[in-house]
Amino acid sequence: MAKKRRRSCYSGIGGQAVLEGVMMRNKREYAVAVRKPDGSIDVKINESRQNPKSLLRRIPFVRGIFSFVESLVTGMEVLSYSASFYEEEEPQTRGDRLLDKIFKDKADEVVMGFTVFISILFAIGLFMALPYVVSELLRKYIRNESLVLLVEGLLRILIFVLYVGGIALMKDIRRLYQYHGAEHKCINCVETGRPLTVENVMRSSRYHKRCGTSFMLFVVLIGVVLCFFIRTDTIWLRFLIRLALIPVIAAVAYELLQLAGKRDSVFLTLISAPGLWLQKLTTKEPDAKMVEVAIAATEAVFDWQAFQKKHFETKKVKRKRREADGREVETDEETLEISVLEIEEELRRMSMSYGEDNDPND
Secondary structure, three states: OOOOOOOOOOOOOEEEEEOOEEEEEEOOEEEEEEEOOOOOEEEEEEEOOOOOOOOOOOOOOHHHHHHHHHHHHHHHHHHHHHHOOOOOOOOOOHHHHHHHHHHHHHHHHHHHHHHHHHHHHHHHHHHHHHHHHHHHHHOOOOOOHHHHHHHHHHHHHHHHHHHHHHHOOOHHHHHHHHHHHHHHHHHHHHHOOOOOOHHHHHHOOOOOOOOHHHHHHHHHHHHHHHHHHOOOOOHHHHHHHHHHHHHHHHHHHHHHHHHHHHOOOHHHHHHHHHHHHHHHHHOOOOOHHHHHHHHHHHHHHOOHHHHHHHHHHHHHHHHHHHHHHHHHHHHHHHHHHHHHHHHHHHHHHHHHHHHHHOOOOO
């Protein structure tokens, strides 16, 4: 017999895996919990630079662009912070001293921004430029425009899946994916109304619809669809259009991800399925110690007990009250039905009596 899926409730919390730890975000606050080499857990709480209540962050589609860039920057920062616990002290190089002299207190931010910029260029080159160049070379042999665009789209998807699956074979990345699984399990535990304990988290699913893996797959798939329908005969303009569409694609992917995480429907389940399947590669089952780290990060920025009391205990009380009200209504309806029958019977007797007393033959 299939196990009944527990009803979930949107919490709004999210996060990511870091080196030997987990980052959890709730609104403007985020916490990084890291298992240090001595076995203890270090928890650092910080605030996001972007205000979630600002106008630009509330406009549909526009907010997706800001969230995407902010996630990249914050992700790099928390990864760098978690790695600092495992890095050996190294003497400052001439380049480090030059950066400190030029940018002073902003040196770390400049390096982080440059790292994000290089990461974006790498992603564009691998997932966009490479499939485009290959498809352009194939135009010598394939005369059908639609078929060329279809090959480009399939190459994008194939390269993305191979990249995700390939890095999963690395030992350090596998541990990162285990912490990724712990992050998802914590969120699922909270959103299904279970108390946030190691045992309950371990029982929860490691797949989640709002995962960054699903977001990246949405970006790839939406890009394939848009590029298939937006066409031009100019080679350089084709590539320029692909670059210009990146913010649009990211914005649409963000809205789809948020919608899929908040609501259930056949359509949303279908479009979420590929991302959930891909999470089989990007998440692994964590151990209890990893789950402890994820719980520490969650509790640092999110009051899960208040959330569950509001969205689960209250609903249970309301459901019981509705059930009780339903029984009362049913009893009242039965009483009303009996009363109507009694009145009809009394009217029938009165009618018969009237007929006997006023017989026209008398």
